[in-house]
Amino acid sequence: MAQGEQNLVEGNKAYAAQFTEGHLALPPSQKYAVLTCMDARIDPKGAFNIPLGAAHVIRNAGASAKDAFRSIVISQQLLGTTELLVVKHTGCGMLTFDNAAARDLTKKNKGEEAFKEVADLDFLTFPDLEQAVKDDVEWLKSHKVEEGVKITGWVYEVETGKARKVV
Numbered sequence: 001m002a003q004g005e006q007n008l009v010e011g012n013k014a015y016a017a018q019f020t021e022g023h024l025a026l027p028p029s030q031k032y033a034v035l036t037c038m039d040a041r042i043d044p045k046g047a048f049n050i051p052l053g054a055a056h057v058i059r060n061a062g063a064s065a066k067d068a069f070r071s072i073v074i075s076q077q078l079l080g081t082t083e084l085l086v087v088k089h090t091g092c093g094m095l096t097f098d099n100a101a102a103r104d105l106t107k108k109n110k111g112e113e114a115f116k117e118v119a120d121l122d123f124l125t126f127p128d129l130e131q132a133v134k135d136d137v138e139w140l141k142s143h144k145v146e147e148g149v150k151i152t153g154w155v156y157e158v159e160t161g162k163a164r165k166v167v
């Protein structure tokens with residue numbers, strides 16, 4: 001069994017045996033959403049103090065607002081969230097490459113046919129962390145659909161566990 005599957009199989013039985021939260025409602029009870037990176041070092045529940053059932057946690061590479069827009073609109077329009085925290089982080093992989101590098105690596109690893117599949121893909125990388133937080137918050141606020149939503153931007157430090165507000 002692969003590692004991820006093995007972890008699930010071995011851990012889920014014990015988790016389900018002590019699980020008592022099956023009564024929770026579908027809409028987040030505290031009416032907010034957190035957009036953060038998929039980075040394996042981030043524990044949103046612990047680091048951002050999110051009780052189960054309280055908030056949506058939307059994750060992707062780099063905590064990209066553009067990439068997450070579909071989920072953000074669903075969170076707000078269908079499930080009633082009115083606050084959004086955009087949390088990028090120090091040491092993010094998205095600071096370390098660009099579109100050309102990702103495309104070239106795909107070509108090297110998987111060949112020409114695979115390369116064609118990502119040739120037009122925007123990997124939404126960024127060279128400056130704090131600026132990227134500001135840009136994503138501004139990009140979100142430029143949309144009519146975000147009017148009335150309280151949007152803040154943050155940096156989480158994977159080295160210290162601390163989160164600080166940027167905008």
Ligand SMILES: [Zn+2]
Binds near residue numbers: 037063091092093094
């Ligand atoms: Zn990241």
